[in-house]
Amino acid sequence: MRPTADNARGIVDASRYLVLATADAEGRPWSTPVCFAHVEYREFFWVSAPDVTHSRNIAVRPEVGIAVFDSSAGIGTGQGVYMSARAAELVDRAASESALEVFSRRSLGHGGRVWTLDDVRGDSGMRLYQAVAGTHSMLAKDGRPDHRVTVELD
Template identity: 45%
Template sequence: MNEFADTARALIAENKYMVLGTADASGTPWTTPVFFSPDGHRDFYWVSGPTTRHSRNIAGRPEVSITVFDSRCEIGTAEAVYMSATAAEVPADEHERALRIFNAKLDVARHFTVAMVREPDVFRLYRARVTEHSVLIGGSHPLNGKGHDSRVVVDLTA
């Protein structure tokens, strides 16, 4: 199972965008790609406007799903890590630390400052805290034995 956890870790480290899945109060789903920076494998940070659909959804329903994958790979070779998480706007007293993490994947010229993620500016800083990571095992993988792809939960704390 370590190979699957290693796959998940590599996908998180090597990719810049995640697909964020949210739902509104009535359960209507919405997905959107967002640039992200991880803090390890549990916390994922992004910047977004509070009036965007996904941000409004998070304000009313914090449970989210996340997928990270390399969309440039050949058909049939894709790998992805799927996550369940709870998301929210980062509290003001955590902005400096969280922005250091978020800005780490950005060119210096694109770094966000604390003032840029607070009113009256148009952006806010968000965090998703992952509660479960999983990957798909291909149907032909020797550990699968089912003949079709199957999802397996992986532990990224080890």
């Protein structure tokens, strides 16, 4: 079975968390789940403290990996969307306001709250981050283990 863009979109839309894979300056890996929102399956936003490991890693090495999947799927039945991306803290005010609208809408839809610039600036202890995906792939499900194929979401 060859995965489709609709499969990938459905997985991203149904998921509340993505797994963010980062590495520090020496290449030591780190992964963490983050609650996210997205725009057109290419831009992903989350809120994190700037002093946590993944945020510190992004500051020195912006290349990240992203996996979005249903962790409740039975063994051998699940599917995920895998992405290579570049991540950074969003510091531009206009871009941050726009991203926070997207993030807040999704947050509210999942029982969370509205986020404002004050929540991610100054001494709040939190910052807004963005990852822009360059590629999307999924498992081919063709009998070969871990055989990923590119999925075009344009």
